[in-house]
Amino acid sequence: MPSYDLVVIGTGPGGYVCAIRAAQLGMKVAVVEKDQTFGGTCLNIGCIPSKGLLYASELFEEAGHKFAKLGIGVSKPTLDLAGMMKFKDEGVEGNVKGVAFLFKKNKIDTFMGVGRIAAPRRVEVKTHDGKTETIETKNIVIASGSDVARLKGIEIDEKRIVSSTGALVLGKVPENLLIIGAGVIGLELGSVWRRLGAKVHVIEFLDRILPGMDAEVARQFQRILEKQGMTFQLSSKVTAVDGSGAKLKAQVEPAAGGAAQTLETDVVLVAVGRVPYVGGLGVKEAGVALDNRGRIIVDAHFATNVPGIYAIGDVIAGPMLAHKAEDEGIAVAEILAGQAGHVNYDAIPNVIYTYPEVASVGKTEEELKAAGVTYNTGKFPFTANGRAKANMQTEGFVKILADAKTDRVLGVHIVGPDAGDMIAEAALAIEFGAAAEDIARTSHPHPTFTEAVKEAALAVAKRAIHI
Ligand SMILES: Cc1cc2nc3c(=O)[nH]c(=O)nc-3n(C[C@H](O)[C@H](O)[C@H](O)COP(=O)(O)OP(=O)(O)OC[C@H]3O[C@@H](n4cnc5c(N)ncnc54)[C@H](O)[C@@H]3O)c2cc1C
Secondary structure, three states, X not given: OOEEEEEEEOOOHHHHHHXXXXXXXXXXXXXXXXXXXXXXXXXXXXXXXXXXXXXXXXXXXXXXXOHHHHOOOOOOOOOOHHHHHHHHHHHHHHHHHHHHHHHHHOOOEEEEEEEEEEEOOEEEEEEOOOOEEEEEEEEEEEOOOEEXXXXXXXXXXXXXEEOHHHHOOOOOOOOEEXXXXXXXXXXXXXXXXXXXXXXXXXXXXXXXXXXXXXXXXHHHHHHHHHHHOOEEEOOEEEEEEEOOOOOEEEEEEEOOOOOOEEEEEOEEEEOOOEEEOOOOOOHHHHOOOEOOOOOEOOOOOOEOOOOOEEEOHHHOOOOOOHHHHHHHHHHHHHHHOOOOOOOOHHHOOEEEOOOOEEEEEEOOHHHHHHOOOOEEEEEEEHHHOHHHHHHOOXXXXXXXXXXXXXXXXXXXXXXXXXXXXXXXXHHHHHHOOOEHHHHHHOOOOOOOOOHHHHHHHHHHOOOOOOO
């Protein structure tokens, strides 16, 4: 029976990064993956394909609407959807193959099949050809990720009623796309299909979009999306979808209850979140404790209640983000090697890759108010940023929240071009315990969008220059 220091179950960003770090630290490592390819949700049906389609559809829209303003004459762009899907698939393939290469490079053994914890030190793999292999290991890291959350009574067929997975492979642009849920995934995929020609209508249970994000950011972002043509119906719920006719018929009711209306649409995207996935793992039999939302309970060292079994990523509490899973993968590998692995959950950025992008790190104004923390706000709009003006990309703003007593940066929220790249500076500032003054005194290259971050930091002390 093969024997290892560590077996990682799942090769998403949590699992594969954990395996590589453990191998770097000298452990004998194996991974188990039930799907045909490595990389998990993120690389196969999540971050990577969605970003490929967001990029391509953004250029399609720009070519149709913006190029003329820049003095570029092109004939009306035509959509080759199959070509765009191929472009997306090649991006996925490149990434997935990259993980396989890294496993080889780091001498990590791979087992393809469903991994089940047969005992604390034993994993059984049911391989795709029906065989069972047993592996012995000192430690197990569960990195089994998450699955789409479903709505009772609305059956996802991945053709007309789709989850994010089906929305990434639609064969034609729907005339009407109804999205249930105004979270990150719904708004990203909604943007893709709107740019390609669909009329996109978003129904959200709460009275705002992007629950959990800074409310001012969400309000401004909703206005921007509405200007782009997306429509929103807040405080509403879809209770049923009838697929018997040529058009889907969705029953929509006020969230608080009341008279229902029927909306006709071609495709419904169910984007109401994700749930932890523990299928086939045998966590119950192994005695691994779950919380009331089905997440594996871990301590500060990612250890479950069963000695030798750890868990990371979407299957445990915390934001369901690839980089959070990666950071936890590194931390647990280092802990297993006797080092001081650690994740700072106050400095995990969150990005929505629409146009403009939305990015945040640290606390929202609502969180600071609820915690009774006094803070100063520095805000700077892209209308006053030189590069944004030159590029005609002036929508949005940077907002910095700094502790009123110490000036320490507590939260940064950006709506604007390249916000997802710019937020890395803010994450670093929070990680290093920087003050707004530190950002304000740091030289930022001109002309760049990043100057808006510096100006927002100056604005914390009411001394922004360009406004
Ligand atoms: C459409 C979409 C877009 C997204 N975009 C972003 C983004 O832009 N940025 C971002 O940070 N996050 C994004 N996410 C979220 C991101 O994909 C997840 O947070 C991330 O993949 C979690 O990583 P993980 O390693 O915990 O799990 P996963 O990536 O879900 O990987 C888990 C792996 O475990 C395998 N597995 C499960 N059980 C077993 C078993 N018993 N035996 C063997 N293998 C098993 C699964 O097959 C899978 O490969 C997106 C998600 C979606 C759906």
